[in-house]
Amino acid sequence: MTGYLLQSRRTLLKQLALMSVASTFPYTAFSKFKPALITRPIPSSGQRLPVIGMGTHITFNVGNDPQARLNRTEVLRTFFDMGGQVVDSSPMYGSAEAVLGFCINRLGKSASPLFSATKVWTSDTEDGKEQIADSQRLWGLDQFSLNQVHNLVNWRSHLDTLLQMKADGHLQYVGITTSHGRRHRELEKIMQSQPIDFVQLTYHINNQDVEQRLLPLALEKGIAVIINRPFSKGGLFDEYQRYPLPDWTMEFDCSNWAQFFLKFVVSHPAVTCAIPATSRIDHMIENMGAGYGRLPDSGMRQRMISYVQSL
Numbered sequence: 001m002t003g004y005l006l007q008s009r010r011t012l013l014k015q016l017a018l019m020s021v022a023s024t025f026p027y028t029a030f031s032k033f034k035p036a037l038i039t040r041p042i043p044s045s046g047q048r049l050p051v052i053g054m055g056t057h058i059t060f061n062v063g064n065d066p067q068a069r070l071n072r073t074e075v076l077r078t079f080f081d082m083g084g085q086v087v088d089s090s091p092m093y094g095s096a097e098a099v100l101g102f103c104i105n106r107l108g109k110s111a112s113p114l115f116s117a118t119k120v121w122t123s124d125t126e127d128g129k130e131q132i133a134d135s136q137r138l139w140g141l142d143q144f145s146l147n148q149v150h151n152l153v154n155w156r157s158h159l160d161t162l163l164q165m166k167a168d169g170h171l172q173y174v175g176i177t178t179s180h181g182r183r184h185r186e187l188e189k190i191m192q193s194q195p196i197d198f199v200q201l202t203y204h205i206n207n208q209d210v211e212q213r214l215l216p217l218a219l220e221k222g223i224a225v226i227i228n229r230p231f232s233k234g235g236l237f238d239e240y241q242r243y244p245l246p247d248w249t250m251e252f253d254c255s256n257w258a259q260f261f262l263k264f265v266v267s268h269p270a271v272t273c274a275i276p277a278t279s280r281i282d283h284m285i286e287n288m289g290a291g292y293g294r295l296p297d298s299g300m301r302q303r304m305i306s307y308v309q310s311l
Helices: 002-022 027-032 066-081 096-110 125-139 155-167 184-193 214-221 235-240 247-252 257-266 281-289 298-310
Strands: 039-041 048-050 086-088 115-120 146-149 173-177 198-202 224-228
Touching: 066 096, 066 281, 086 224, 096 125, 115 125, 115 155, 125 155, 146 155, 146 198, 155 173, 173 224, 184 198, 184 214, 198 214, 214 224, 235 257, 247 298, 257 281, 257 298
Parallel strands: 086 115, 115 146, 146 173, 173 198, 198 224
Antiparallel strands: 039 048
């Protein structure tokens, strides 16, 4: 019975996402077009990931608050039920890793398939090794899918540690991260010289700097790209949500501003996955809806940019 209820819930949530897609164009067109969850391959392995993941910065830092923990469990359940896989966190995010471990434990088999991504964030190499072990304990995992050097802190030593873990079979993928547009020159040199699988950086419709060098380099070097802060920490909603979406967003199956911002990000050919963070189930449903239907092509992307610049 439990398995049946789980499958029914997942089916219902996916239908909600597809109804959102369907509402953007006529029924006759929708009946011929069957939306599917959009995935992208990890260049180093070919493993495919859904283009919409989730972050946990601030939103999962709720400490031991029992009601907040239960709420985050339902947010995470919704994420998995709608086809999500990539969950990203960090020791830097306060209690987020411990809360994730609580949620994953409560969800059991519902938390599947999980692509677990965390970071190492300390200036000391040995402390970094302890931090990695602590993260595994907090999440309740034997190993991570991906571990990343957070914001380039002590990156040479931590990268050595992570690459050795990968070679020993204790880690699938190795990455490095930055945010807020910081240290891009140094990140570029690392991408050119180090055997990393992933890079994580900030990109959104009002901050396209990474299109100049970093995203083309990721394509050239075969590095997967995770996008953090796709909503500019909510700033994009503050700036644009009071305006209507234009009718032409129907052409790429977009029904709300969250999907507008996310579909812009993940439609770039270098982007593997975006990781918006939320503490609300309704927002999670909106976010995950961006992983269904069509994506804007290059011409439409320019139209999206022109529209927000006109507001």
